[in-house]
Amino acid sequence: MSSLSSSPAFNRDIVALEGVTKRFPGIVANDSIDLSIRPGEVHVLLGENGAGKSTLIGMLSGLQQPDEGRILVDGKPSRITSPRHALALGIGTVFQHMMLVPTLTVAENLLLGGPWWQRPRTEELEARVAEITGSLGITVKLHAKVSELSLGEQQQVEILRAMVRNSRLLILDESTSMLTPKGIEELGALMRRLVEQGLAIVFITHKLKEAAAFGDRISVLKLGRKVGEIPPERFRALGEQEIISEIVELMFGRQKDDPEAVERPVRAVDAQVTPLLQVADLRVAPTDNAPGLSSISFDIRPGEILGIAGIDGNGQKQLAEALAGQRAATSGSVRLEGAAIEALSVGERRQRGLRYLTDDRLGEGTVGTFPVSINFFLKQVGAAPLWRSGVEQRGEIDKRAAELVREYDVRTPSLKTPVARLSGGNIQKVLLARELAEGAKVVIFNKPTYGLDLANTLASRQRIRDTAARGLAVLLISTDLEELLSMCDRIAVIANGELVGTVENAEDARTRVGRLMIGLAA
Amino acid sequence: MTGLFSEVFLSALLFGAVTAAIPLLLAGLGEQMSEKAGVLNIGIEGMMLAGAYLGFVGAFYSGSLWLGFLTGAAGGIAVALVMALLCVRIGLNQIVIGIALTLGLEGLTALLHHFQFSRSYPRLPAADATVIPLLSDIPVIGPAFFKHHLIVYLAVALVFGMSYLYRRTQLGLNLQAAGDKPAALDVAGIDVVRTRTIAVLTTGALAGLGGAYLANVGAGLFIPFITNGAGFLGIVLAMLARGRPVWVLFGALLFGVCLSLTTAMQVAGVNIPTDVIQMLPFLAVMIMLVLFGRRASLPAALGIPYERGAR
16 A cells, blocks of 8 residues: 555545535534545544534535535535536545435446436446456345345445446445444455555544544544544554544543633532432333433432433433433333332423423424423423413413523513524523423433534533532433533443443543543443 | 127227226326326326316317327426426425415316306317227227227327336436435436426326317317316326336226216116216225225335435
């Protein structure tokens, strides 16, 4: 490989990004990103969910346009206006979600995109495929229906498709997320063979080990910004462990002048007090699209904040829902103030003081078309004094809603405004007001600051701290390690639906949690 | 009752069945194409009505049936253009727009017909049949199947044309991808909106032609609401046929027999109330839906407007 990269043609960027910025309503998905992509290199884009990896891919493959900055193809500034244009420039993408038509055969899928007046050129394709698969050492069943293939096979078909189209740059978006360990290994070997043929590969992942094992160059993204890059020279000089620890530092390390940094006031939680919430050996069966939970045990004392850290999609939502009673647990016990509540319904648990702030604010949290006032009391519909004999007491509801709007500083044009018209931060305040209302004892926050701007993030965090200071028990689920470190007394790490360890939030917590998150012992 | 099974009666029954089946066949083939591409075309009843009205007007003033078919297809395309613009390009709800188009054209064609012909219903001369030599001499079958207007044979040939299109051509692949996984088609470099527009316009042309046949050959005149649900039967056929044009043909013939039977039984003076007899085709629809409806497989993206990179 080193002999290849020494030739001059190989040292030029196929594609380069200069100061590329992309905004979506409410968030900056990519914040002036620079990137250089070279032939003969596997360029790993590493970052957690929400780091802006998918948006970056969308812009390279012509699905989205940058708001600022420019993309250079072969040194020339280019606007990649459509997927067809991207293909013509030699950029082939294998998306995270399979882009094959399940009802067609492999051959038919590969033929998609030809001029419509032509008959599909099956023979030509077969010869071309034989040539490519031969050189890569893979086999593809051309005449099998795509729906009959395994996910790994489908992925090979997608890579093959990019090759058939003469791609010079292959983008693999979270390609290992659905593969078996063996499939991942095979993909790694395939990538190596492809770059040896002079291709450039952009490999997106959030798994550190894959990045270290398959990459030549690593760029780390965090919250839309590129926070660091390890060039090939350094990459080769370092051992795997050193690379991993350097990346951990980049991904989870504290940023200089971070506006979110707040000193955590030291609180004394009395270890002798009976815990408010006790969870022992909770289990939930996995479903088609969600991991199960197993061996979940923890206690939370009054005034304590327990954090749940982990990469998104490792069972956080399932845990929150199982505790709230929205998801059936197969075994295990949940005790609130010593009383078993695992058999109670959602409403009964709420009655006892268990509150759950969902991360799905507009989906299950609120009814978007209902006014702000009604959304405050969604979980009390029908109950006196807001409803009498099934009839809504408009005056009483408005009076209480007005108080909550003032107390929680909800910025709304009026009480009658449909809640979906508010900003994310204000919707969150409505939810906070509703769930922290009288009678709350244990509060579960699921990603409470996800997608909020800085001011609302800080306000939400303060609200959570106040909640604990009032003597409530708080379970804080977040994918933002910084947030957990600034707020929690203890941090538990969830991976594949299991709590893999709990760490006291002390000096070395950052590294210990980071290690647990990527599957190393703390 | 003996007359019921006579040779003449049977061949008249089957002849009527074919005549009744052709509009259903054309509508079914058209609907099948747009459903394949992911557009649920409920406006097809309106497209047929537009085709029936304009087809009749074209044939009435020009004296040429073929010109009538042409204007009928053009009428269907005109309605389809509105559908393509609103549902494919702008991405409005296909069901709402489809119903609106159907209702709108029911009113519009009735109104225009009233202005033009007041309460009179002028007739066209009977259509010339193309008699196929030798085959038409077979007893019962011959007069039933081989003495039709040329367009009937063309419509049947279209079934095989469609089969070829779906199985063997690039356009067929594109259409299926547009309905099953439009995002995959888009990243393959094919414009999903354009592909779906082609499908919807073709549907319009076929439905318009079916309507024109219904008015000009089947009935020989235009009366308001003449399609009487033929477009909706076409939707049922397309859904039950699971993407296979030949099944649309079989289904259309089955419904055609039922429709023809209602006429034939009334003519034969069978002692059953007319209302019951007229229920027959719809009973057949329900039976077919119960028997095969569960196995109907529809394209995954049917009815969902495509938006690139939606998030």
